[in-house]
Amino acid sequence: MSDTGFRPAHGEADWYDEKLPRAIRSHRGNPFRTIATVTLVVVLASLLGISSAYLIIEREQPLNAVTLGPWHAYPKAGTSEADPYSVAIYTRGAVIPLASGEGLALVAREDSNGHELDPTCVYSIAGQTPSARLWTLTAVDGHGHLVKTMSGRVNLASDALLRNADGTFDITAATRPHSGNWLPLASEARAADGLRFVLRVYDAPVTTGAALDGVSMPTIERLGCP
Amino acid sequence: MTLSSRFSLSVGLLATLCLAAIIHILVVLSIPHNVLHSAYDNIETYGPDRQFNLLPDVRPGEEALPDLDPAMKHAACRFQLADGPVLFDASIPAPFWSIGLFNAAGEAVYSLNNRTAGAERLSMLVLTTEQLSILRENPPENLEDLIVIETEEPLSGFALLRAYVPHPNRADSIDRALKAASCGSIR
Numbered sequence: 001m002s003d004t005g006f007r008p009a010h011g012e013a014d015w016y017d018e019k020l021p022r023a024i025r026s027h028r029g030n031p032f033r034t035i036a037t038v039t040l041v042v043v044l045a046s047l048l049g050i051s052s053a054y055l056i057i058e059r060e061q062p063l064n065a066v067t068l069g070p071w072h073a074y075p076k077a078g079t080s081e082a083d084p085y086s087v088a089i090y091t092r093g094a095v096i097p098l099a100s101g102e103g104l105a106l107v108a109r110e111d112s113n114g115h116e117l118d119p120t121c122v123y124s125i126a127g128q129t130p131s132a133r134l135w136t137l138t139a140v141d142g143h144g145h146l147v148k149t150m151s152g153r154v155n156l157a158s159d160a161l162l163r164n165a166d167g168t169f170d171i172t173a174a175t176r177p178h179s180g181n182w183l184p185l186a187s188e189a190r191a192a193d194g195l196r197f198v199l200r201v202y203d204a205p206v207t208t209g210a211a212l213d214g215v216s217m218p219t220i221e222r223l224g225c226p
Numbered sequence: 227m228t229l230s231s232r233f234s235l236s237v238g239l240l241a242t243l244c245l246a247a248i249i250h251i252l253v254v255l256s257i258p259h260n261v262l263h264s265a266y267d268n269i270e271t272y273g274p275d276r277q278f279n280l281l282p283d284v285r286p287g288e289e290a291l292p293d294l295d296p297a298m299k300h301a302a303c304r305f306q307l308a309d310g311p312v313l314f315d316a317s318i319p320a321p322f323w324s325i326g327l328f329n330a331a332g333e334a335v336y337s338l339n340n341r342t343a344g345a346e347r348l349s350m351l352v353l354t355t356e357q358l359s360i361l362r363e364n365p366p367e368n369l370e371d372l373i374v375i376e377t378e379e380p381l382s383g384f385a386l387l388r389a390y391v392p393h394p395n396r397a398d399s400i401d402r403a404l405k406a407a408s409c410g411s412i413r
């Protein structure tokens with residue numbers, strides 16, 4: 001940044017000399033440059049701030065999740081103790097959460113190996129759930145909406161389930177009918193639609209204070225993809 | 227004073243990051259105040275306030291409210307405690323039912339299910355502390371049997387009643403019970 005071109009004619013301006021250290025050399029502000037810099041900073045900051053907020057809200061994954069294998073629960077979302085992100089996510093979606101006295105919803109977006117769920121694949125959901133008076137398992141798309149299935153049914157409930165002798169169960173989630181417990185997936189599914197499993201446990205000790213740690217949850221294994 | 231170009235670049239970057247963080251926080255905090263349709267607004271479309279309105283069955287493509295369980299039938303009631311105490315009364319022939327009270331922001335205030343209710347019949351009174359002290363001067367006979375929920379401020383919100391339908395042939399009787407559920411004033 002050389003100032004020689006703007007050096008005034010009279011001798012008092014000797015301290016403009018290049019020999020002075022840079023930090024104490026006089027600076028002739030250029031208003032256009034200043035305005036341009038401030039505008040650039042404001043525009044970049046707005047872009048960064050708004051897009052990062054949008055991305056976090058759009059992912060629809062509140063921050064303080066309780067993770068049990070592939071399942072995530074958000075016991076604090078939808079209460080007065082919720083963090084600002086889940087408040088934004090829940091109010092934006094106008095979601096009415098399951099209150100603690102009703103039950104707890106657990107959502108899986110990935111299988112037990114960490115691969116994202118794909119509605120064109122066949123999954124086996126097996127094991128046992130936390131003790132509850134009733135639970136339902138629902139398959140929804142990546143945005144949480146229900147999808148049309150071949151049977152018209154979109155969920156399974158604990159009271160109409162075939163169980164093994166030891167109380168565990170095996171559920172096959174697939175588009176086409178399967179023997180045993182069949183959870184129908186979208187009949188016209190594309191991988192891009194996304195898939196989530198929602199397990200809602202009703203009147204379960206896990207929703208009313210008992211620790212969620214060490215609770216056994218079903219595993220989700222991918223059996224095959226077309 | 228002239229700054230070295232590297233130093234001005236870092237100052238610029240730092241300013242951008244700080245401003246971005248402030249904007250990020252402001253955006254996240256402002257979303258709840260700027261939503262077009264809250265759950266409280268959505269419920270208004272299903273019928274008048276201070277009565278239980280049966281929501282349509284949860285089916286693909288016609289979900290009354292987001293994120294409801296398709297295995298359940300739902301009835302919702304909007305109320306404002308400023309208009310007086312609200313008495314919930316219902317007898318639902320379902321193996322599981324639950325009721326959640328939510329404020330206008332959609333936060334759960336109180337909830338119970340048919341086991342924690344302690345009786346097959348739901349009878350719950352929601353009122354403000356002030357309304358309760360007025361009521362105590364001339365209490366109704368059954369006040370002892372009611373579940374009384376006291377709120378400090380006059381709550382505006384809604385109640386969502388969920389009833390599990392174990393088999394399609396039970397759907398009609400549960401529909402009737404939900405329609406008959408009352409969400410009104412005490413006599």
